[in-house]
Structures are given as structure tokens and as C-alpha cells.
Amino acid sequence: MKIIKLNATNSTNSFLKELGQNSALENFTVVVTGEQKKGRGQQESKWISEPFKNLTFSVFTNDFDLEIRHQKYLNFAISLGVFNTLAHHKIPNLSIKWPNDILSANKKICGILIENNIKGTKINSSIIGIGLNVNQEKFPDTIKNVSSLKITSNLEFDLDRLLIEIVENLKKTIHLLSLKEYLKLETDYLTALYKNKIPSMFKDKDGILFMGKIIGVSNYGNLQVELEDETTREFGVKEISFL
Template structure:
């Protein structure tokens, strides 16, 4: 593992993407920063973090062995790696909120952003950005956010958590290499937030509707059981699960 430590950067994902465009990257190169001035989450959302309080890093992973339609499994193993690391630390009531937020109870403690590197119409690598709230205690104007410190009262070592996540990611990667997609999908679905519970969703027109999360498709679409027993699939731009 090649570890690059920075005091501050606009975005660890952007930094690693620019670095990978300039030279061949070593697999499992990780860029970690104490502070991001322009951290990003899903759908262009900003990731706000106090300097030095949280774990913010990006990991470069070659995935040329996957077909383009299989790339969502990278998001799955990233989610499971964080989930397992936090589970080992006895963080309570963990769930994965589709597609890859990690919750403790109803509070978001981690966000994951996966960006692809494409060459000749083939996905060759991914950059996985992970932001985990570790020691930040104030989340004013950020609803449903919390940190490991707020939840447990314990101060954790950020580098130790980083290595735990990396170790679990490597173990799950072996399942990718062996094409054990069904096992990965089943484990991911076991931890899905609000699975099989009546839930409220917002569509892209801001309309609200009810449904039951049943799982995900092989391409990572969210499967929701609607009225009249209609099972419909949605991508990230089409639906938002409300807490």
C-alpha cells in the first residue's frame, strides 16, 4: 500500500484522479488528508468536515478484471469494508443506506463516492473516496449526521481505522476476483437500511410515495415494492429515501 498524507487539499478524489492521469498508479495507493476544502459526496453534494477531526481518504484500485456492468460491486465491497471495520469496533446499530452511506441508528456517519477511470470505453480503475465522521461533535445545519465520538463517547485513532478498512477491502476484493457476486449482493442486502419496512421516497419531481425496499439489482438499482405488488427499479437520480 502506497500511503500519501496531506495536511489539506481541495478533494482527495480529485487529487488522486489527477495523479493517475499523469503516471501509472500503484494499486492500493491511498491519499489521506486532515482537511478538504471541496470534499464531495453523491450527486455533487459537498462533504463538510472540521479540520483534523475526521477520516477522509481516497483509494486507487485497478478493476480491469471486471466487466463494465459489474462495477457496482466495487461500491458494494467499499460499503461492506467500512461496515465490517466499524462492526469490529462495536459501533452500534449499523446499516447501509443505499447506495453506500453508512448509518448508526438513523444517523449518517460515513459517505462513499466511487468514481471510474475509463480508457478505450473500458473501466480500468476506480477511485473510492471515503469520509468517516470520527471526532467531530457539531453538525449544525447537517441533519441526521453524527460521529463515532458522539455515538460511543470514545476517541478513536484515525489511522488505525484506515488500516482496518483497507484490510477488509482487500478481503472482499478476493470475492470480486472469484466472481462471487451473489454472495456479495446477499451480504450487502442483509444490512440495507429500512429493508422490508414501509418507507417514504421522493421522486425526481419532488413527489412523495410509499414503498418497501426489497433489495438491489445486479447493476445496483434499488428495488422497491410499490402498491399493487409492483416491483420497480430506480437509479440514484430517480429516487431519494427519506428518513
């Protein structure tokens, strides 16, 4: 594990990507910054974090042999790597909100952005961007339903130690891809999945409300929701939300 520490940068994912264009990256190279000025989330949404209070970092990995059609298992592995770390610290009411947000007591504490490099029919490598709210206690009024490890546990965390723990757990879960342990990854992910198999009210991208329950994730990584008439609909990222 090679860790590169920066006081500030626009985006750790972008920094690591540019670094990889100029030199060969060691597997599990990590770039971590105290202040990320232009943090990114899913589909170019912003990740806002108080400087030097949280973990904002990116990890390069090519430690797997994965067909593009099995991409959802990479997401499962990465989500579980973070989830397992926080579970070890007994963070209360943990869950994974599809596709890869980590919640505590229904509030978001971690966001993950995965950017893959494709070669032929396989994912050749990935850059995993992780923003984890750790010791921050106050958030802007414009950000709703967010929390941090300190708020949920009343404990102050050592950022350096927590970073190493997360990367070590990522190594373990990503290694399961090399072993083709897809069933275990899917079972563990669905066990941790927020509102899985629980009837809930949803809203689609057109603003239409409907009742349904999450029943799984399709081969293409879409969320599968069973409706009241027992038919199943699939949704991509940003196409569905909880009411």
C-alpha cells in the first residue's frame, strides 16, 4: 500500500487518474487529502466536506480479473469493504443504500465514486473515490439527512488509522472477485442493503409515486423493485428515490 498525502486538491480521483497517465501505479496506491475542493459523487453530483475533519481519498486497484458483465460485483465488493470497517467499529444502524452510499440510522455518512478503465471485455483497473464523514459535527442547512461517525458514536476517530483499516478491508473484499466468490458478495450486499424486501414508497425520475419493495440488483447493476401488482421494474442510478 502506497499512500500519497496532500493538504488540498480539487479531486483525489482526478489526481490519481493523472498520476496513472504519467507512471505505472502500484496496486492499492492511495491518494488522501485534508481538503477536497471539487469533490465528485455519482453522475457529477458534488461531495462537500469540512477540511481536515473527514476522510476524502481515492484508491487505485487492478487486483481482479473481471468481465464487464460482472461489474456489479465490483460495486458490491467496494461497498462491503467500507461497510465491514464501520461495522467493526460498531457504528449503529448501518446499511448500504443502493448503489453504494453508506448510511447510519437512515442518514448518509459515506459516498463512493467508482471509475473503471475498460480493456476489451474486461475491467482492467478501477479508481475508487471515497468520502466518509468522520469527525465533522455540523453540516450546512442545504445538506439533508447526513451524519458522521462522531455524531453517531460520540467518538473521535484517528483519520490515518481509519484510512488504513478501510483499505485493508477493501483488499479482502476485492480479493473475493479474483476467487469468483460472486454469490458471497451478492448475499452479503443484499443482507446489508437498505430497505431490502421492505415495502416502501418510491418516486421515479418523472415524479410519480408508487409502492414497491426492493428484491435485488440485476445483472446490469440496476435496482429491481417489485410493484404492488407483483411485476418487477428496474431502475438505473438517479432514476428512483425513496419518498
